[in-house]
Amino acid sequence: MRVVVCVKHVPDIQSERTFREDGLLRRGGDDDTLNELDEDALEAGLRLVEAHPPAHGEDPHDVVVLTVGPASAVEALRRGLAMGATTAVHVRDDAVAGSDAIATARVLGAAVATLHEEAPVDVVVAGMAALDGLTSLVPAALAAVLGWPQLTLADRVDVDPAARTVVVRRETSAATETLRAALPVVLSVTDQAFRARFPAFTGILAARKAPVRVLDLAALGVDPATVGLDGSTTRVLHTAPRPERPDRVVVTDDGSAAVALADYLAQKGFA
Ligand SMILES: Cc1cc2nc3c(=O)[nH]c(=O)nc-3n(C[C@H](O)[C@H](O)[C@H](O)COP(=O)(O)OP(=O)(O)OC[C@H]3O[C@@H](n4cnc5c(N)ncnc54)[C@H](O)[C@@H]3O)c2cc1C
Numbered sequence: 001m002r003v004v005v006c007v008k009h010v011p012d013i014q015s016e017r018t019f020r021e022d023g024l025l026r027r028g029g030d031d032d033t034l035n036e037l038d039e040d041a042l043e044a045g046l047r048l049v050e051a052h053p054p055a056h057g058e059d060p061h062d063v064v065v066l067t068v069g070p071a072s073a074v075e076a077l078r079r080g081l082a083m084g085a086t087t088a089v090h091v092r093d094d095a096v097a098g099s100d101a102i103a104t105a106r107v108l109g110a111a112v113a114t115l116h117e118e119a120p121v122d123v124v125v126a127g128m129a130a131l132d133g134l135t136s137l138v139p140a141a142l143a144a145v146l147g148w149p150q151l152t153l154a155d156r157v158d159v160d161p162a163a164r165t166v167v168v169r170r171e172t173s174a175a176t177e178t179l180r181a182a183l184p185v186v187l188s189v190t191d192q193a194f195r196a197r198f199p200a201f202t203g204i205l206a207a208r209k210a211p212v213r214v215l216d217l218a219a220l221g222v223d224p225a226t227v228g229l230d231g232s233t234t235r236v237l238h239t240a241p242r243p244e245r246p247d248r249v250v251v252t253d254d255g256s257a258a259v260a261l262a263d264y265l266a267q268k269g270f271a
Contacts, residue, residue, distance in 0.1 A: 001052055001161055004064045004112055004124045005045040006142070007038040007080055009073035010132040017132070022229070023236035024098050025132055027070060034076040037127035039083070039196035044157055044189045045125045046084045046197070052161055062086050064115060068096060068107050074212055081207035082199035089115065093216040098229035101137035107227055108138065109145030110220035116184070123166065126188045128153055139188040149181035155193040159183070 011017045015031035042065065049061035065080030067073045068091040077088040091111050099107065115121055124146075126139040136152075143150030154168035166185050170177040171192070199207070217224050225231055251260045265271045 001049050001054075001061045001123070001159070002064070002115075002119055002121045003045045003048055003062070004066050004115060004121050005038070005042050005080065005085065006108060006124065006126045006138070007042065007065055007067050007076045008035040008127075008130045008132075009033070009067060009069050009076040010035045010130055013131050019236070019239040022098070023239060024229075028072040032072055032075070034079040035127060035130050035132075037129055037131065037191055038076070039079075040189055040191050040194040041125045041127040042080050042083050042085065043194040043196040044154075044187070045123070047194065048123060048125075048157065048159055052159065060086075062119070064089055064121075066108070066111055066115075067091070068099075068104055068111070070097070077212055078207045078210070079199070081210045082204040083197060084199075084203065088210060088212040090212050090214045091216070091220065092214050093224070095217055095224035095228045098232060099227045100232035100234040101133065101135045102141050102234075103227040103232045105138050105141030105145050106231075107217070107220070107222055108142050110222045111215060112142070112146060114215070114220055120184070122161070122183045122185075123159060124148075124184070124186045126186070128188050128190050136188075139186055143186035146184075146186065148184050148186050150186040150188075151179050151181055152188040153190050154179075154187055155190045157187060157189065 009032050011029060012031040012033050018026045020026055045063050049063055054060055063085045064087040065077050065085040066089045067076050071092060074090055077090055081088055091107055096107055112121060112124055129136040139152055140150055151168045153170050155171055156169035159166045164183045165180055166183060167178060167180045249264055251257050
């Protein structure tokens, strides 16, 4: 089985995130890290292959961790390798900077199609959202670019390699849905069911030295004019820090916090 897991390198959500003059998020800082929700995607991908050990004489499974991003994004791949991914692919090209979700999916689609030509890909797994852009658009757009079925926001995934099908469970506010599709497929998983494993120390050490395949747009046959700021249909025009909430109350715990909190709740009609 061959599984591709899409991961993004993002500014840590606890860190101060700032925007450049051109409206793009400042990236490459020391706080940048693997998108937390992609750890769940990695875990889901690893469990998929662990659930179906290769039969005698069959090729070993391949879990490919894939990212589109600047040089610093290699750290997200190394985290994926440390967790147990077997191959790392980095699409790195300055022309990609500023790509919106559709343009990003175009590049990811070209990368997956290239990998699929080399050796068939059965499942692509993505996280439910990247914690910087938060559009959740990429998985569906990627499926559209590839022309593959998509099953999004799954919290359970069962692949039947022999029947070449996948069945997932999706919890919505109205129902518990069971959905099936044929392979190859694009999935996104929620943060509910795939608690990410902690990489072993040996895994972290091995990941530091593991090879990373770097591809640019030319290698993928992607026209630079169709990605980046120029190739994107959306543009961040203006960003401004969110104003402080006028009714913000700061309680310093000098022993009176409980009383202050009770007063505040009473004031607000909660008590
Ligand atoms: C504040 C802000 C607002 C934005 N608003 C918009 C907008 O409204 N519309 C728009 O088109 N773009 C928007 N963008 C740009 C968008 O963030 C990027 O295009 C981004 O690459 C993809 O979208 P996302 O971050 O929302 O990813 P999502 O669609 O939320 O990501 C879902 C999953 O897709 C995979 N994935 C996403 N990006 C990558 C990547 N680079 N490499 C590998 N896997 C990846 C991951 O598995 C991730 O969990 C915004 C960016 C910022 C910073």
